[in-house]
Amino acid sequence: MIAFEHVGKRYGGRFEALANLDFRVRRGEMVFLTGHSGAGKSSLLRLIMRLERPSRGRILVAGHDIDRLHHSQVPYYRRQIGVVFQDHQLLLDRSIYHNVALPLEIQGVESREAARRVRAALDKVGLLHREKALPIELSGGEQQRVGIARAVVNKPALLLADEPTGNLDPQLSADIMALFEDFNRIGTTVMIASHDLALIARLRHRTLRLREGRLVADEEAA
Numbered sequence: 437m438i439a440f441e442h443v444g445k446r447y448g449g450r451f452e453a454l455a456n457l458d459f460r461v462r463r464g465e466m467v468f469l470t471g472h473s474g475a476g477k478s479s480l481l482r483l484i485m486r487l488e489r490p491s492r493g494r495i496l497v498a499g500h501d502i503d504r505l506h507h508s509q510v511p512y513y514r515r516q517i518g519v520v521f522q523d524h525q526l527l528l529d530r531s532i533y534h535n536v537a538l539p540l541e542i543q544g545v546e547s548r549e550a551a552r553r554v555r556a557a558l559d560k561v562g563l564l565h566r567e568k569a570l571p572i573e574l575s576g577g578e579q580q581r582v583g584i585a586r587a588v589v590n591k592p593a594l595l596l597a598d599e600p601t602g603n604l605d606p607q608l609s610a611d612i613m614a615l616f617e618d619f620n621r622i623g624t625t626v627m628i629a630s631h632d633l634a635l636i637a638r639l640r641h642r643t644l645r646l647r648e649g650r651l652v653a654d655e656e657a658a
């Protein structure tokens with residue numbers, strides 16, 4: 437699904453944020469990405485989203501060299517990727533329903549079909565009963581689940597998450613990770629950047645560890 441071939445990333449021409457990354461993630465895998473603050477986890481995810489471009493090497497996603505996409509193809513490319521952020525980035529003046537519907541509205545999905553998909557996504561994260569609420573009326577854990585519903589409403593083949601449990605207590609973090617496992621179980625490839633080593637160790641998935649922009653460990657779950 438994802439192949440990094442000797443990928444490097446420099447910012448500003450000098451600072452090397454990522455160096456010689458070479459790994460593959462198979463379709464349907466669930467992988468954690470870990471490392472100290474500044475190790476390059478977000479940069480790696482941004483490369484996959486094509487928000488950044490590599491300074492060296494190649495990145496293949498579903499067999500395509502994503503650096504070669506024409507800029508007009510990039511929005512279509514991004515539609516196969518669901519993204520979950522630490523601070524969920526919900527629109528505060530829109531209901532839960534409309535926040536989840538946003539990616540579909542942008543794509544011009546017909547409203548009845550959009551409603552069906554939004555409700556299916558909210559149902560999966562256990563928040564169908566809160567569709568009319570505003571984000572501020574929800575707890576932090578619930579807001580993060582809305583962020584996940586929005587990320588999966590397009591049924592993406594690939595789900596990326598950057599510190600999705602950063603602000604949550606251990607129980608809520610475990611609940612959020614269980615949701616990612618649910619999506620992985622139905623075939624979605626999942627990659628999660630997290631520095632919560634205790635949680636990662638408990639969940640037993642392959643873990644890629646970065647240190648100062650280099651891949652220093654690639655461990656299958658025991």
Ligand SMILES: Nc1ncnc2c1ncn2[C@@H]1O[C@H](COP(=O)(O)OP(=O)(O)OP(=O)(O)O)[C@@H](O)[C@H]1O
Nearest residue numbers: 447448451453471472473474475476477478479480
């Ligand atoms: N747009 C940018 N311009 C310049 N330097 C950047 C940029 N984005 C990231 N960096 C630098 O690249 C390095 C890796 O940053 P990155 O955010 O990828 O790490 P991280 O592992 O996600 O860290 P954190 O967990 O703190 O978010 C850091 O030294 C950071 O300052």
